[in-house]
Amino acid sequence: MTTKRISVDPVTRIEGHLRVDCDIQDGKVVNAWSSGQMWRGIETILTGRDPRDAWLYTQRICGVCTTVHAIASVRAVEDALKLEIPLNAQLIRNLIIAAHGIHDHVVHFYHLSALDWVDVVSALQADPKATEALAQSLSDWPNNNAAHFAAVQARVKKLIDSGQLGIFAHGYWGHEAMKLPPEANLMAVAHYLEALEYQRKSNQITAILGSKTPHIQNLAVGGVANAINPDDQSALNMERLAYIQTLMAELEGFLRKVYLPDVIAVAALYADWLPYGAGVMNYLSVPDFPRDTKGTDFGMPGGYIPAADLDAFQAVKHFGDPFFEKSVKESIKHSWYQGDWTRSPYEGETVPDYTDFQEEAAYSWVKSPTFNDEPAQVGPLANVLAMVAAGHEGTLQYLDDAVTRIGAIAGKEVPLSALHSSLGRHLARCIRTQVLYDMMVDNYDALVANIASGDVTSFNPPTFPKGEQMGYGFHEAPRGVLSHWVVIENGKIKNYQAVVPSTWNAGPRNQNDARGPYEASLIDNPILDEERPLEVLRTVHSFDPCLACAIHLHDNERQEIVSVKAL
Known part of the structure; x- marks a missing residue:
């Protein structure tokens, strides 16, 4: 039996540099390797620095996943110090988390991943009137009309006729695996363009509260730097809060009437793809949107699901929960670092030892996290399944409605097990976005009510005792579980490790040679054209990879890497 090795390097439409190698037999993937191609360096930079500054450095890990590292970092230091933060600070952070998450999920589906399923060139063959009928059968969005389409x-057509396809260049247009009818493609392209505007509105909320975006400036160990005064133009006042409410209202229509129906339509029209892309079915998420000052009560639950068994769900209950703390380890057996160890992140090291790509030995800069010594998939699918297992009412309602509508369009019943797939990750991400919007509304109302009660406190100053303190902070980021781990000695950082979503999912084989989630999810995927492996991209993109988060480029020699001329 002939085996052919294909290499996709780099995987595009992601942040960072990812290489994926696959062995193909009889038109399907039989083996796979995920390789991160940059060295991690941020953790080394942080050694010896003031813990209060760590969040400013760590959010520079990535230009996409910015706020998430800031949030996890301050939570880690606060956990080490056992420091409570004011309720206003929790609520402001929560609003930033929700706005950033909504922005991120919309961008991922439309601008980073939809082109794996949507044939842009095919849209030229669509009948605008028929497109209107299709779109209006899904929702009453005002722009779902023939004139707009x-x-x-x-x-x-003008773009294609010019030969300058820009962002649409090098797509797999006409690929046999592209199965949407022209009208569905035209509808999707129209919504792709509208999504550019609505992701911006969500990002505006982050900028108003965080002072700028990307890389917010308002966080502090102990709370936030936002001064609160309803009557002061230089503080967070009622005018700014009212504008945030306006932006929230504008977002709701697009999320409910465009994003959700589009994902439902793609899942239904590609129903034959629902069996593919499951991979690792140990799922890990963490609770988020704390509603108290200690991080013991959350708006969104999280926890661990072994082997896709929702009845065996174990909740992560609070910040600093020892269940999470003692279960997370990282292995470097197949990574380009010195040694061969599996350790808690508190004891982790980042000492490079590059040996080139060796599929049986080291082949990635990404480490291999484990939970209870097993690989785990993180991300919106893990988050949604945890919320289902925990009985989260909003998640259950959105998911039941979506699955019912997918079945109606596909003409067959769609079981919950269909979520264990590439398309299932997209549906879960969309369901999570609906819940994030609800969280944003709830936290906005709570913030306004708390300010109205007369509470304008937003910061509790930290103090650093002598000796050693250890702590970790977690956050259910758009791509999944993010945790930062810090060891402080006499007020300075002794060790710092970030275990990020794309480390969990993009990691190579672990200490027991078990495949990581990307690798496992590719097994048995169909490949119709080995020269144009669209199906590999579909599955890998469904995780929303961010390799800049998993591995951080650093040059000790400070040599010039690239120069850019601004015209």
């Missing part, structure tokens, strides 16, 4: 079609 015709205008978008004309824009696409």
Whole structure:
């Protein structure tokens, strides 16, 4: 039996550099390797620094996953110091978390992943009137009309006729695996363009509260730097809060009437793809949106699900929960670092030892996290399944409605087990976005009510005792479980490790040679054209990879790597 090795390097439409190698037999993947191609360096930079500054450095890990590292970092130091933060600070952080998450999920589906399923060139063959009928069967969004679709079609034709395809260049247009009818493709392209505007609105909320984006400036160990005064133009006042409410209202229509129906339509029209892409079915998430000053009560639950068994769900209950703390380890057996160890992140090291790609030995800069010594998949699917297991009412309602609508369009019943797939990750991400919007509304109302009660406190100053303190902070980031781990000695950082979502999912084989989630999810995926492996991209993109988060480039020699001329 002939085996062919293909290499996708780099995987595009992601942040960072990822290489994926696959062995193909009889038109399907039989083996896979995920390789991160940059060295991790941020943790080394932090050694010896003031713990209060760590969040400013760590959010520079990535230009996409910015706020999430800031949040996890301050939570880690606060855990080490056992420091409570004011309720206003929790609520402001929560609003930033929700706004950033919504922005991130919308960008991922439309601008980073939809082109794996949508044939842009095919949209030229669509009938705008028929597209209107399709779109209006899904929702009453105002722009779902023939005139709008015709205008978008004309824009696409002008772009293609010019030969300058820009962001649409090098797509797998006409690929046999592209199965949407032209009208569905035209609808998706129109919504792709609208999504550019609505992700911006969500990002505006982050900028108002965080002072700028990317890389917010308002966090502090002990709370936030936002001064609160309803009557002061230089503080967080009622005018700014009212504008945030306006932006929230504008977002709701797009999330409910465009994003959700589009994901439902893609899942239904690609129902034959529902069996593919499951991989690792140990799921890990953490609770988020704390509603108290100690981080013991949360708006969104999280926990661990072994082997896809929702009845065996174990909740992570609070910040600093020892169940999470004692279960997380990292292995470097197949990574380009010195040694061969499996350790708690508190004891982790980041000492490079590059040996080139060796599929039976080391082949990635990414480490291999484990939970209870097993690989775990993290991300919106893990988060949604945990919320289902915990009985979260909003998640159950959105998921039941979506699965019912997918079945109606596909003409067959869709079981919950269909979520264990590439398309299931997209549906879960969309369900999570609906819940994030609800969280944003709840936290906005709570913040306004708390300010109205007369509470304007937003910061509790930290103090650093002599000796050693250890702590970790977790956050259910858009791509899944993010945790930062810090060891402080006499007020300075002794060790710092970040275990990020794409480390969990993109990691190579672990200490027991078990495949990581990317690798496992590719096994048995169909490959119709080995020269154009669209199906590999579909599954890998469904995780929303961010390799800059998993591995951070650093040059000790400070040599010039690239120069850019601004015109």
